[in-house]
Amino acid sequence: MARTKGVAKNIVRYLLLIVVCVWTLAPVAWMVSLSFKGPTEWYAPNLMPAQPIVDNYINLFIPTNPIGGSHFFTSITEPITKPLINSLIAAGLGTLFAVLVGFLAAYGVSRYRAGGTFTIFFTLLTRMLPGATFVAPLMVFYSSIRFIDTYVGLILLYTAVTLTYAIWLMKGFIDEIPPEWEEAALLEGASPWTVLRKVTIPLTKGGLAASALFIFILNWSEFLFALVISVTQVTTLPVQISKYVSAVGRMYGTQASLGIIATIPSVALGYLIQKHLVTGFTFGRIR
C-alpha cells in the first residue's frame, strides 16, 4: 500500500513539474522557432520551421539586409552591437553598485539596526509604487541635470531602483550569520574591515551571488526607464527589441532572434552560479 502510495505521489509530482516546465518553456521554444523562420512563416502555427534560415540573426548585425518585402522592413539601420554593449554596461555596473552599497547598508541594518526600523521599511516603500508613476518627474529632473541619454544617468538609476532589493535580500543572508563568528574574529585581532572580508563575505557568498544575479536580471530586462532615458546613445537591448516591431514594419523573426541573444547572458550566469543559487534562494540555512 505504502509503496503504491509513494508511486502515486511521484506521478503527481512529475506531472506538476511537466506542467510548470511546459508553461515556462513553451514561449521560449516558440521564440527559438520564430528566430529561424523566414517572413512567410512568421504567422504560421508550425513549431518546426519549414525552411530554417539564419537571416534573422544576420539581420541583427547587418540591418541593411531586408528580409522579404517592404511590410517586413523597419527603420533600424544600426547593428545591435551598441545596444548589446550598452546593456552589459548599464546592467553590469548597476548591479555592481547596488550589490556593493546594498551589502554595506544591509550589514549596518542587520548588525547595528542602522537607521531604525523606519528607514529599512521606507526603502521598501519606494518599490511599492509602479515605476511608471515617477517616470515623468524623473524625465524632468534628468533633463535639468543633463542626465538624459547618458551612461551615468542610466547606471545611477539602475543602482537606485534595485538597491531596495539588494538591501532586503542581503539583510536576510547576513541575519543568518551568527554575530559570534565576527566577534570571534574581532577578538583574534582582525579589524572590522578584515572581519567583513574574511568572515562575513565568505560565509554569505551564496546569498550575495543569488542577490547579484537577481538584480542583474532585473536590470538586464528593464524596459521602461531605458526607453524614457535613452535617445540614441544608451539604447539597451530591451529597447532595441521593441524597435523591430514599429509603425513601419514588423520583423518578428529578427525580434525573436534578438530575444534569444538577450536571454543567453542571464541563463549562462545562472548556470555558472547554480550551486550558490540553491543555498541563496532557499535563503541561507547554512548551519
Add this chain to the structure above:
Amino acid sequence: MPKLVVKNLRKVFGTFEAVKDVSFQVEEKETLCLLGPSGCGKTTTLRIIAGLEVPTSGEVFVDGVLVNDVPPQKRQIGLVFQDYAIFPHLSVFENIAYGLRVRKMPEAQIKTKVHETAALIDVKSILDALGKKLGLSEMQRVAIGRSIALNPKLLLLDEPLSNIDAKARERMRAELGKLQKEIGIATVYVTHDQLEAMTLADRIAVMKNGLIEQIGTTSEIYDNARTLFVANFIGSPSMNLIDCELVYSEERAILKSGDFTLDITEFAETIKGKPKGKELVFGIRPENVSVDIEKTDPTAVEAEVQLVEPLGAKSIYHLKISGVTVLAKGHPMAEVNVGSKVWATFNKDKLHLFDKKTEEAIF
C-alpha cells in the same frame, strides 16, 4: 598586580539595567567563575571585558591598563563562545592560525605555533578538517586553541558546556579543567551551572539581577553563604530552607516553624539583639542532616520518610518532621523505605540563619 580589575561596571540596554554595579578582580593564573541564573548580567559583564559591549559606566583594567577605549581587536583577550563560533569555512589549522595570520606572522612561525597549540588541545589528527564538520568536543577544543594561540592576557569562557548533553558534559568539564591547569592563564568563566563553577573555579562570584551577591573561594561560597539566594543556588540538592520564627522559652532560644522546633541556644551570642519573632529562614544542607534508624543522638528528632532517591553511593531522603519537609543526604540503608520512621539529627555547626526581609545571613 591583578590581571583583571573590573570597577563599578554598569550596563543599561534601553530601560533594562543588565549590570547594576559589578566590581571584582582576577589574579594571575586564577579562574574566577561568574555564576548565576540566566539574565543575571554575567554574559554582559563578560562581553564588556572582551570589548564587545560598551559599559554605561565603570572601568575595566587589564594588566593595570584602563581598556575602556581599546577596541576588542586590540585587547589581546581570548574568548570562547557558547556556540564556539568556529569558522565553518576554514580548516582547524586555519581556525587556530586565524589570529596569527591577522598579525602577519611569518608562515614558518605560524606552523610551529599551530602545531604547538594543536598538541596541547589534542587536535593534531584533525588539523585539515573543516570547521563545519567538527563534533562538539572538537569544536570546544579548537575554540580554546584559537583563543590561546595568541598568548592572550586573559581567557574568557561563555557557558562553553551549556549546549552539551549531560554525559559528554561531565567528560568535557574534566577535560576543560585539565586544559586550564596546563594553560595556566587568568580566566573568567561564565556559567549557570553551579557544579561547573565548583569544579573549575578558584573563586566564584554569584550574580543575581546585575549585582554580585557574594564572591569568594568555592568553600566560602558553599559553607558560608551570605545571602538566601546564594544558599539556595549553590549545592545539589539545594539547601533546606525553612521559614521560621525565633521564640524564647525558659531561657532557651528556639526556632519554630509550625510544630517543628529547633533549639539554637548555643548561638545565643550571635543572635543577641535580633528581635524575636522576626521572620527568619533557617537553612541546612542535606548532607548535614543525618538519618538513623535508632535514636543515637540526644538531639535527634523523629521523622517519617516520604521518598527515597537512591543515587548509588548516597541516597537522598525526603523527610517529614513535624509537618516540615527536610531533605537529607546519607548512606543508603536497605531497611529505610517510604513510610519508615527514622531519627534525624541536625549538625548545628553547619546551620545557617537568614533574615527573610533582607535575605542576608545572620550566621
